[in-house]
Amino acid sequence: MIELVSSARCTACNICVHVCPTNVFDAVAGAPPVIARQADCQTCYMCEAYCPEDALFVAPQPDDAVSVAEDKLAASALLGSYRREIGWSAGLPSRAASDHTFHLMALIK
């Protein structure tokens, strides 16, 4: 589930408030959004994909809250890792063009 909105990175653009399909965040005037309904998070990582500042972190566990340390996440390059993997970080080409599914499907035919 969503575990972190980094107040150091967040610019309060509220994109995550808009794109979260399960309406987990609440906007706060002049401040970073808050995680208002964490239990509704379906662990789909879409907020991370759309966050231009890599300020969000979704832990893989969908059912249980876990504690995370922002400095460790940043040090291990996990903040923004999904956005980089799909090529949505600034300056990267879309990774859809390197979708190797067709190679894999040829192997299991």
Add this chain to the structure above:
Amino acid sequence: MGAIDLNTTALSAGTGARQYVADVLVLGGGPAGTWAAISAAARLGSGGRVLLADKGYCGTSGATAPSGTGVWYVEPTAKARGDAKQSRAALGGHLADEAWMDRVLEQTYANVQQLAEWGYPFPLDDNGEQRRGSLQGPEYMRLMRKRAKEAGVKILDHSPALELLVDHEGRVAGATGLHRQKNEAWVVRAGAVVIATGGCAFLSKALGTNVLTGDGHLMAAEAGAELSGMEFSNAYGLGPAFASVTKSLFYNWATFLYGDGSPIPGAASQRGRGVIARTLLQQPVYAIIDRADAATRRWMRGAQPNFFLPFDRAGIDPFTQKFPVTLRLEGTVRGTGGLRIHDNSCATSVEGLYAAGDAATRELICGGFTGGGSHNAAWAMSSGFWAGAGAGDHAHSLGRSLAQRPLLRAGGAGLQDGGGTAIDPAQTIAAVQREVLPYERNYFRRGEALHESLRALDALWLRLRGAAAAAPEHALRSREAAALIAMSRWMYRSALARTESRGMHKREDFQGQDNAQRHYLLSGGLDQVWVKSAPGPAPLRAPAPPAALDTQGAGA
């Protein structure tokens, strides 16, 4: 059919609600909904008014956006198309309809061509040719949202529908709902409505499925629509026990292990998923993806980046370290049951109401088998395209004078006052999950357990029907609870009526496939749930390949 199941109440002037008028209202903004909206806009031409209301955000909502999917994209040669139609005929229990497979293959080919023209960045093979057999979810759905807006579609995000509106002749004529983030009700008067609200995975947290709670099925049934294939509703997705990512393709390269590291005989993602489920009833199951060589591993990273997110974050190398796996219910998201389609325009049995994507039965192309992502994606884009066009034509035929017709609210459970005290939606949802999530109830079905579950589920329904209307802040959750109960009752009544094992529907007490039951099971009703059979499709023209033993999981 077409009779309204519930006592309807007149729509008042809509005090306090935001009012909209549209030719076509599309409910749901996943692949089916966006294709429907774009198609309706094209059909209506300039001046056409198409509204798309999504429960979450069109572009991230639903099972496709956070994922990636194969597409049933098959070159238009007789050989390739013939093989494609036959490949899963037996797995699906011979319930797929050849004419529908032909038109879905045709329409999907055209729509994928369209995606390429819109600039979707398909990968190139070694010959420099685009390979169009798979789509990356985030990229695909971001593009679909953009194209819908460019087509003039007005998108309402975070705007779940709560009920349909009907006119005095029972024709569907709009919907009501909520702008969740504005605490405001909305009313849409429309010439036609497309239900593209997805399947139902019972809030299992399988990847991207928690917006998919059967809301559209409930609304449609309240207006009198029929369902089909609800017994084919127990697909379970394979994934790490500590994660939501139910992407199972790479488990074709996995070995499944007991806790002591010894292999589990017969366990496999395809044609061995039942062994995994049975083992999970007794003890944890582990997997290690140890049969992928270096090149395959690299391709995997490029093919499904999200597959690796949980592993990277948990510090596990799935190629060299064993990890616990589980099966999460994906219900009718991968299962094939849904609203019954009555004609080539994807009309339901109720005038003015159309259905597309996972909300509509996919039996027509998959029979009783999941079809993995590829058939599902093809069905979504094809049925969406047809439903949007059909709805556009219907709205056009009505003319705009009907915007002023008096309307009735079709919504019942959770919205109407039943006289008693209000229910707690969270408790109700947990009670439904206790009946539908366990493998011993839903993966492996038995008549006795189905009866027992139905007694509990019927009681939940009666309780909800007798409860006070939900307070506005609980209306959405209460309607989700109502939808989950309704879905579970159609599912288990249909499962009880099919006294054989076919497709994904496995009866412990009826293990073989019975040739006399190669028919569809229709269902519907709310206070009184009914199930009846309808003739199956004509057999495929060419002989089918041999039947397989276990039908969960192939191609997912």
